[in-house]
Amino acid sequence: xxxxxxxxxxxxxxxxxxxxxxxxxxxxxxxxxxxxxxxxxxxxxxxxxxxxxxxxxxxxxxxxxxxxxxxxxxxxxxxxxxxxxxxxxxxxxxxxxxxxxxxxxxxxxxxxxxxxxxxxxxxxxxxxxxxxxxxxxxxxxxxxxxxxxxxxxxxxxxxxxxxxxxxxxxxxxxxxxxxxxxxxxxxxxxxxxxxxxxxxxxxxxxxxxxxxxxxxxxxxxxxxxxxxxxxxxxxxxxxxxxxxxxxxxxxxxxxxxxxxxxxxxxxxxxxxxxxxxxxxxxxxxxxxxxxxxxxxxxxxxxxxxxxxxxxxxxxxxxxxxxxxxxx
Numbered sequence: 001x002x003x004x005x006x007x008x009x010x011x012x013x014x015x016x017x018x019x020x021x022x023x024x025x026x027x028x029x030x031x032x033x034x035x036x037x038x039x040x041x042x043x044x045x046x047x048x049x050x051x052x053x054x055x056x057x058x059x060x061x062x063x064x065x066x067x068x069x070x071x072x073x074x075x076x077x078x079x080x081x082x083x084x085x086x087x088x089x090x091x092x093x094x095x096x097x098x099x100x101x102x103x104x105x106x107x108x109x110x111x112x113x114x115x116x117x118x119x120x121x122x123x124x125x126x127x128x129x130x131x132x133x134x135x136x137x138x139x140x141x142x143x144x145x146x147x148x149x150x151x152x153x154x155x156x157x158x159x160x161x162x163x164x165x166x167x168x169x170x171x172x173x174x175x176x177x178x179x180x181x182x183x184x185x186x187x188x189x190x191x192x193x194x195x196x197x198x199x200x201x202x203x204x205x206x207x208x209x210x211x212x213x214x215x216x217x218x219x220x221x222x223x224x225x226x227x228x229x230x231x232x233x234x235x236x237x238x239x240x241x242x243x244x245x246x247x248x249x250x251x252x253x254x255x256x257x258x259x260x261x262x263x264x265x266x267x268x269x270x271x272x273x274x275x276x277x278x279x280x281x282x283x284x285x286x287x288x289x290x291x292x293x294x295x296x297x298x299x300x301x302x303x304x305x306x307x308x309x310x311x312x313x314x315x316x317x318x319x320x321x322x323x324x325x326x327x
Contacts, residue, residue, distance in 0.1 A: 001044070001045055001046050001047075001099070001100065001101060001102060001118060002046065002047075002048045002049070002050075002095065002096050002097075002099065002101045002102075003041050003046045003048070003049050003050075003101055003102035003103070003104060004049065004050050004051070004052070004089060004092060004095070004101065004102070004103050004104070005024075005034065005037055005038075005041075005049060005050075005051045005052075005104050005105070005106050006052060006085055006088060006089075006103065006104070006105050006106060007022070007023075007024045007034065007051050007052060007053055007060065007106035008052045008053055008054035008055065008079050008082055008083070008088055009023065009054070009055065009082075010023075010054075010055045010082075011023030011026075011055070011107075013219055013220050013221070014026065014218075014219075014220070014221055014224065016320075016322065016323040016325075017221070017224075017303065017318065017320050017323065017325075018055070019322075020056075020320075020322065021056075021059070021303070021320075022053075022055055022056045022057075022059050022060050023055075023106070023107060023218075024051075024060055024106040024107070025059060025060060025063055026218075026224060026303070027284075027286060027303065027304070028109065028218075028224075028227050028228055028231055028236075028240070029228065029231035029232070029236075029240070029266060029284065030266055030268050030284060030286055030287070032063060032064075033106070033107065033109060033218060033227075034051075034060075034064065034106045035068075036109050036236075036239065036240040037104055037105075037106055037108070037109070038064075038068045038069075038072060039068075039069070039239040039240070040104075040110070040112065040114065040239050041072065041102065041104065041114070042068065042069055042071055042072050043114075043239055044102070044114035044115050044118075045115060046072060046102060046114075047071060047072055047073065048072070048073050048075070048095075049068070049072055049073070049074050049075070050074075050075045050076065050077055050092050050095045051064070051074060051075070051076055051077070051106075052076075052077040052078075052079055052083075052088040052089075052091070052092070053076055053077070053078055053079065054078070054079045054080075054081075054082045055082075057076070057078050060076075061076055075095065077091055077092045077095075079091070081188070082188065083187075083188045083189070084188040084189050084190050084191075085189075085190055085191040085192070086183045086184075086188075086189030086190050086191040086193075086194050086195050087183070087184075087186075087187060087188040087189045089103065089179070089180075089183060089191060090180060090183040090184070090185055090189070093177075093180050096177065098177050099177070100118065100121065100122070100174065100175065100176050100177075101174075101175055102114060102118070102172065102173070102174055102175075103172070103173045103174075103175055103191075104171065104172045104173075105171035105172070105217075107171075107217065107218040107219065108170060108171035108172065108215070108216075108217050108218070109214070109215070109216045109218065109227060109236065109240060110131075110170055110172070110211060110213065110214055110215040110216070110237070111211070111213035111214040111215075111237035111238075111239075112131055112170070112172060112211040112213065113211070114172070114174075116209070117129055117131055117172075117174050117209040117211075118174050120207065120209055121174040121176075121207060121209075124205060124207050125205060126174075126176065126205045126206060126207040127175075127176050127178040127179065127199055127204040127205055127206060128173055128174070128175050128176065128178075128179060128195075128196065128199065128204070128206045128207070129173065129174040129175075129206075129207040129208065129209050130144065130152060130169050130170075130173055130196075130206065130207070130208050130209070131169075131170045131171075131172040131173070131174075131208075131209050131210075131211040132144060132146070132167035132168060132169055132170060132208045132209070132210060132211065133167065133168050133170055133210065133211055133212050133215060134167065134168070134212060135165075135166035135167055135168055143156070143166050143167075143168075144156075144166070144167050144168065144169045144208070145164035145165065145166055145167070146164065146165050146167055146208045147164055147165075148165075150207060150208045150209075150210075151205065151206065151207055151208070152196075152200070152206040152207065152208050153200070154200070155169075155192055155196045155197060155200070156192065156193065156197070167208060167210075169192075170211055170215055170217075171217065172211070173191075174209075178199070178204060179191075179195055179199070182194065182195045182198040182199050182202075183195050213237065214230075214235065214236060214237045216230065216236075221318055221325050221327060222327045224301070224318065225301055225316075225318050225327040228284050228301045229282055229299070231284075232264040232265075232266065232282055232283075232284065233264065234264075256273045257275060258275030258276055258277075259273050259274075259275065259276075259277050259278075259279060260277070260278045260279070261279050261280055262278065262279070262280035262281045262298075263280055263281060264280065264281060264282060265279055265280040265281070265282075265283045265284075265285075266283070266284045266285065267279075267285045268285055268286045268287035268288065268289065268304065269287045269288070270287050270288045271285050271287070271288065271289045271290070271291070272289075272290045272291065273285075273291040273295075274291060274292045274293030274294065274295065274310060275293055275294075276293050276294040277291055277292075277293065277294060277295040277296070277297070278295070278296045278297070278298075279291070279295075279297050280297070280298060281298055281299075282298055282299040282300070283297050283298065283299070283300045283301075283302075284300070284301045284302065285300075285302045285306075286302055286303045286304035286305070286306065287304045287305075288304050288305045289302045289304070289305065289306045289307070289308075290306075290307045290308070291307075291308045292307075292308055292309050292310030292311065292312065293310045293311070294310055294311045295308050295309075295310065295311065295312045295313070295314070296312075296313045296314075297313075297314050297315075298314075298315050299315050299316045299317075300314050300315065300316075300317055300318075300319065301317075301318045301319070302318075302319050302320075303318070303319065303320040303321070304321075305320070305321040306319040306320055306321055307321065
């Protein structure tokens with residue numbers, strides 16, 4: 001099976017951190033978040049992936065490369081004009097060769113049985129299958145509604161329909177080639193607002209598949225911070241935790257004399273930490289971070305190259321070399 005990862009967005013709600021770093025490369029547990037999505041796809045048997053890009057595309061291509069884990073071949077679709085979730089997909093229609101495929105967001109970290117979802121998609125003869133989870137009215141996500149057999153009846157619904165159950169779409173779909181009949185060519189479009197609404201109006205079978213395990217949609221700085229804390233606590237699914245350092249990221253004794261570490265802590269390569277500092281609990285230091293003497297850091301996510309002045313006390317922040325944002 002083939003797949004596409006949607007990664008062309010600007011990450012506007014993650015600014016200022018996305019001004020210099022594409023959102024898919026923002027690290028969770030000191031690994032680019034897109035790696036977690038690639039690993040989920042690899043474990044589902046996907047061997048060919050196309051990634052669409054617009055904002056700082058060269059950065060993503062340099063980091064991700066042409067293959068993943070020696071098993072997954074990666075192509076790229078560069079969009080000089082951002083095309084949206086529907087237009088970006090339509091642009092690479094030929095990549096899928098008329099076969100069923102997976103479409104995933106680069107910023108949705110989740111535990112999902114993609115192989116199981118694909119099997120159910122085929123058994124139902126569906127044009128599309130949306131991976132969904134239980135409705136949370138306070139979550140801020142659009143309402144999708146399914147009937148008693150799990151078939152989607154309404155999307156972007158303002159209120160619950162009679163006899164329908166409200167669910168939340170997770171950002172991962174299983175799609176048949178039928179989707180391309182409903183997406184306009186050569187212009188921006190939305191796969192939900194344009195594709196799904198037109199499919200449902202035409203009577204196409206749109207199914208749901210429950211995925212109620214771990215899910216974190218990294219759409220905001222707070223959600224990004226929380227994802228890193230989840231990683232430190234070991235709450236992420238196995239395909240994300242697989243990248244945790246064998247030693248938990250805690251430096252070996254003697255590496256930083258006079259520094260106290262309170263786990264959970266991850267310290268990247270090339271960091272410098274001054275004597276008298278207390279690091280943790282709940283700290284991720286990216287590669288090349290500099291922490292002065294006598295600092296106290298807790299509940300901190302520091303992107304590569306971030307700096308902390310001597311004597312600084314920092315708690316519940318995300319910091320890069322250019323910005324520091326409280327959460």
